[in-house]
Amino acid sequence: MKRISITLTALxxxxxxxxxxxxxxxxxxxxxxxxxxxxxxxxxxxxxxxAGDKTSWEQQLKARQQYSQNEYTRTR
Amino acid sequence: MARMKxxxxxxxxxxxxGCVTACKNEHEVPWGVNRRRVVTLNDGVPGExxxxxxxxxxxxxxxxAVCPVNCFYRTDEGVVLHDKDVCIGCxxxxxACPFGAPQFPSQGTFGVRGKMDKCTFCAGGPEANGSxxxxxxxxxxxxxxxxxxxCAEMCSTKALLAGDGDVVADIFRNRVVQRGKGxxxxxxxxxxxxxxxxQPPAGAKS
Numbered sequence: 482m483k484r485i486s487i488t489l490t491a492l493x494x495x496x497x498x499x500x501x502x503x504x505x506x507x508x509x510x511x512x513x514x515x516x517x518x519x520x521x522x523x524x525x526x527x528x529x530x531x532a533g534d535k536t537s538w539e540q541q542l543k544a545r546q547q548y549s550q551n552e553y554t555r556t557r
Numbered sequence: 558m559a560r561m562k563x564x565x566x567x568x569x570x571x572x573x574x575g576c577v578t579a580c581k582n583e584h585e586v587p588w589g590v591n592r593r594r595v596v597t598l599n600d601g602v603p604g605e606x607x608x609x610x611x612x613x614x615x616x617x618x619x620x621x622a623v624c625p626v627n628c629f630y631r632t633d634e635g636v637v638l639h640d641k642d643v644c645i646g647c648x649x650x651x652x653a654c655p656f657g658a659p660q661f662p663s664q665g666t667f668g669v670r671g672k673m674d675k676c677t678f679c680a681g682g683p684e685a686n687g688s689x690x691x692x693x694x695x696x697x698x699x700x701x702x703x704x705x706x707x708c709a710e711m712c713s714t715k716a717l718l719a720g721d722g723d724v725v726a727d728i729f730r731n732r733v734v735q736r737g738k739g740x741x742x743x744x745x746x747x748x749x750x751x752x753x754x755x756q757p758p759a760g761a762k763s
Contacts, residue, residue, distance in 0.1 A: 517700040
């Protein structure tokens, strides 16, 4: 009888402790963000490149850098 | 495409604060928050220099390393962004950043302190590109419109350069060769180099 009560107590303690386990922490920040070359669909989008085409977007930005930030290309 | 980078040409910056104004206006940044600001080095001393400072979108960003809730992420273009839905406003990033970029509104989610706000390289945040939700939290997404950051595009002397790192470096290198001086780029090594801010150069005796 004593052995049964000890076993039951041990099982109850185990069940109680198992409820105290830590919840899995999966909220590790957000990694989902649309790539900029997919565009916004806005009317203010700069013409000269096609939304969704990464290469044309990159070329557009590089060209914009040259004509808007490098005045030596104009003074030469 | 190489990584997106900023360079401020101290030989050209005239401390007009045009970049600061452009940023504030473009993103409707609230009072008390300055994503970009102009700093004067050796103020009052002959030969003083001014530079425009904001988040440099570091290669090995300290803010990302210290954030306890991992709210930062880096885009394929090398832009360091964060998710305000995850940010708890603890301020660790503010202590870690060598440029003082993270800003905290005096009113917001946590009463006397809002969620962290910083320069996004005009790339918005995790919300849908160009959406109203993205604009309200992070400002305009100019990169997705095929444009460069407003601060650099509004710079009257073109002291502030932004965009593809290779192109930016080429433009700056050409300037230095043409004028024959002013090759120092403040913050470049700290943000994009192997030598981190506050650390002695490699090989130096301690």
